[in-house]
Amino acid sequence: MRIGICDDEKYARLEVRRLCELYFGEHKTEHNYIEFESGEAVLAYSTKQNSDPIDLLFLDVEMNGLDGIRLKEQLLRQRVIERIVFVTSHKDKVFDAFGQKTIGFIPKPPAYERVEKMLTIVREEKRENVELVFIGYNGKEQSIRLNDIVYFKASGSYTEIYSYASDMTRMEYFVISKKIGEVEQSMEDYSVLRVHKSFLVNLANVVSVGEVIKVRNSEEEIPIGRKYKEQVREAYASYISDKVRKRI
Secondary structure, three states, X not given: OEEEEEOOOHHHHHHHHHHHHHHXXXXXXXXXXXXXXXXXXXXXXXXXXXXXXXXEEEXXXXXXOOOHHHHHHHXXXXXXXXXXXXXXXXXXXXXXXXXXOEEEEEEOOOOHHHHHHHHHHHHHHHHHOOEEEEEXXXXXXXXXXXXXXXXXXXXXXXXXXXXXXXXXXXXXXXXXXXXXXXXXXXXXXXXXXXXXXXXXXXXXXXXXXXXXXXXXXXXXXXXXXXXXXXXXXXXXXXXXXXXXXXXX
C-alpha cells in the first residue's frame, strides 16, 4: 500500500506517519510513503508521467498556496491519487471537502482509531478491485482492473469493453468474442449491472442515474432500457448505500 501525506508542517506529517506505522506493524502489510510539503507538490507529482499510484493521500485542508479543497478538485480527473482523507482542525470545511475520492475526515490532532479505520477501508477496497483477464477477438489476453471498467457494449456476436485510459481523461476499448449475455453471466459477482439490452455498466464509475446514466470523467451518456429503469435505480441506490455504510 502506498501512502501519501501532505501537510505544510513537518511535525504533522510525522505524526500521521507514526500512526500509520502502528497500523502496518499490526497488520503486516507491505507499504511505503511519499511526503509532500504543499498542494503544489502533490499536483506536480500527480501530473508527472509514470508517477506511482498513491492508494491513500492524507491531506491537510489549510495550507499556504494551493489548499486541500482546491487540490481535491484538480485530482478528480487523475488516476495517480486513488483516495483522499482530509486531516483538519477546521470542521467548517468538512462539507467543502466532500468528493468522489474523499473517503473520510480525521480531526487534528489525529487519533489512531481514525487512521486505523481509513487504512482498513483502503485495504478492503483494494482487495475488491480484482484484476480480470479477457480474451480479445484476436486471441490475445487483456488484463484490466475491475474499477477501470466503465461499461460493456454489445456489438453483434462481440462485446466492446470500455475502460479508462491511463490518464483518466478519456476512454479506450477493446473487443472480445463473447455476446453481451455471456459477459453478463461472467460478471454477476461484481458491481456490473445490465441497464439496456446492449449495455452493462460498472456501478463503481456511475455518478448519476436519471433518464440516462452519467459516468465519471466523461460527457458520455449511457441509455437505460425501459424495462430496466426501476431495477437500475434500486441497484444504484443500494450500491451507494452499501459503499457509504462501509466507509462510516
